[in-house]
Amino acid sequence: MYDVIVVGAGHAGSEAASAAAILGSKVLLITMDMTKIAQMSCNPAMGGIAKGQIIREIDALGGFSGIVTDRSMIQFRMLNRSKGPAMWSPRAQCDRFIFSLEWRKVLESNKNIDFWQDSVNELIIKRKAIAGVRTRLGVEFFSKTVVLTNGTFENGIIHIGKTKLKGGRISESPSKGISSQLYDLGFEVGRMKTGTPARIDGRTINFNVLEEQKGDIEGGNFSFLAREKITTNKSCYITYTNKKVHDVLKEGFQDSPLYNGTIKGIGPRYCPSIEDKIVTFSERDKHQLFLEPEGENTIEYYINGFASSLPLKTQLKALRNISGLEKVNIFRPGYAIEYDYYPPTQLRYSLETRKIKNLFFAGQINGTTGYEEAGGQGLMAGINAHNRANNLEEFILNRDESYIGVLIDDLVSKGVDEPYRMFTSRAEYRILLRQDNCDERLTRKAHEIGLAKGNRYDLVNKKIREKEAIIKFLEDYSIEPQEINIFLEKNRESVIKQKVKLIDIAKRPQISLKELSDTVNSFKQLIESMSSNADDLTESIEIELKYSGYIEREKQIANKISRLGRIKIYKGLDYNKMTSISTEGRQKLISKKPETIGQASRIPGVSPSDISVLLVHIGR
Ligand SMILES: Cc1cc2nc3c(=O)[nH]c(=O)nc-3n(C[C@H](O)[C@H](O)[C@H](O)COP(=O)(O)OP(=O)(O)OC[C@H]3O[C@@H](n4cnc5c(N)ncnc54)[C@H](O)[C@@H]3O)c2cc1C
Known part of the structure; x- marks a missing residue:
């Protein structure tokens, strides 16, 4: 008898099990294959636009996706640096194998989690409430709550050209039984599809002709617990398709499950297959591809931008017409997968189903796509399953405090008609929901429920206090022209004729706070005396100073809406x-x-x- 049973140890299930167990629930994590915990089914990368913000939010709340990403990172980039700070998004290439191993270590180090490798094929329901699960091996487990996170496995069908295989991912069995049971109970069940590109042999890539894409020189990290930035040196490589490649791909269309009507599920608009791209953007004669390393100690590469379910022969022939891939060998073919999902309008905001009490859904089965979206939902479902098992209040995040709040609100109130992926444009309060302030937005809240523990809570409190002290210093310190004018001239800024408050200089759009601190000695000493990471502090303060007008306006709108909205x-x-x-x-x-x-x-x-x-x- 458990408090929480989590079905599936993917990105959603791992966060759910971990959160519920940290909060004190006795958790059973049942998954089909324990060597594939938090497996990255598609690309070996975490974060990206709006997704990086979600990882940082998970981290700020006491989840582990950020920590595991940092532990397995082989390249870090802050995307969109040239745009406003609302758009800055951290992204990491990860070592796929280490990512999975590190998640397993996190879960195994929690004494409240038991494990069982098996496939759940039936839910035990008593009086319209969940009571446990039954597995393929015929074992029954009982619990107060169940979190379902089956990902792409329920009735999964894999397509490669005309070849059709039953599976949840390539070489893995599908999950059977749960959808039909839910359907009989009156749930809506839909069908979606997604796809992945071929993985190739790095020894057969001609890197000399490819454009190298390095990570940020200064490095970076996801977790707010990390004091130092992580610098790594693994590069990605850029190449392009061409007209010949498109012609070869078109030759395979007659055997394409996408175009001959075999695939019925709706695919992700923002991660289209290469065949979709050459049809939708027929005017383009090339598409960019990124060759991403699968890990530190492997020669395998992932071809980002080349998802395909065309016949294997077509995939190989097309690839060999791409610059740098003329002699390429494939390790694993690209494929498409169709799977069941459950329209998320059937859920409450806690991710509990409306029909069956104490049953929660999270991740891809709610019609989303992406590790980050799954992780965010998993964390929230884990918290709420624990709360439900212990008669505590639901834990809900609002749209003005997190992307996770936007995600769940969109899912539950609007539903999905195609795989849902997060974008900054989905959030109306983008400048509030930045990647640099997730800890300030969320950690205190998570601490109140017992998820963000002592160290994390102390760090954010210290960061907030130190930021306040720095801003007070800038407001109080009057700077003389002779102290600053050389610096201003160097930055092509107008010089000052009399003393001004340092904050007025700091607010100027072209002035970098870091460079200012290198110029004004007492300011530098103050920052160096702080225990939070100096770069994080200056970055965060700089954004708040320079965008204070926008931030204030968004806060006012959010307050007004939330007064009525609540x-x-x-x-x-x-x-x-x-x-x-x-x-x-x-x-x-x-x-x-x-x-x-x-x-x-x-x-x-x-x-x-x-x-x-x-x-x-x-x-x-
Ligand atoms: C081929 C493919 C291509 C993809 N392409 C993209 C993409 O381009 N972009 C993108 O953002 N995302 C993509 N994804 C999706 C991404 O992998 C998922 O969004 C993410 O992994 C979802 O996490 P999850 O935890 O919901 O499910 P998953 O990561 O799928 O994990 C589900 C887990 O549940 C287990 N499980 C399933 N059923 C049972 C059962 N009955 N009993 C016990 N255990 C069970 C499985 O073994 C697995 O461990 C792709 C996925 C696949 C398979």
């Missing part, structure tokens, strides 16, 4: 009686059952005037 809609509210609500609005409100005014306002089809009617009604 108003709860009582259960059993009869929308049919509210005749002033539009017909579309009423249908959507009845089907989505929002729990707050905020959620109601984000449902497509519910207009601002519908919300006004609702507010008047609730006020009454």
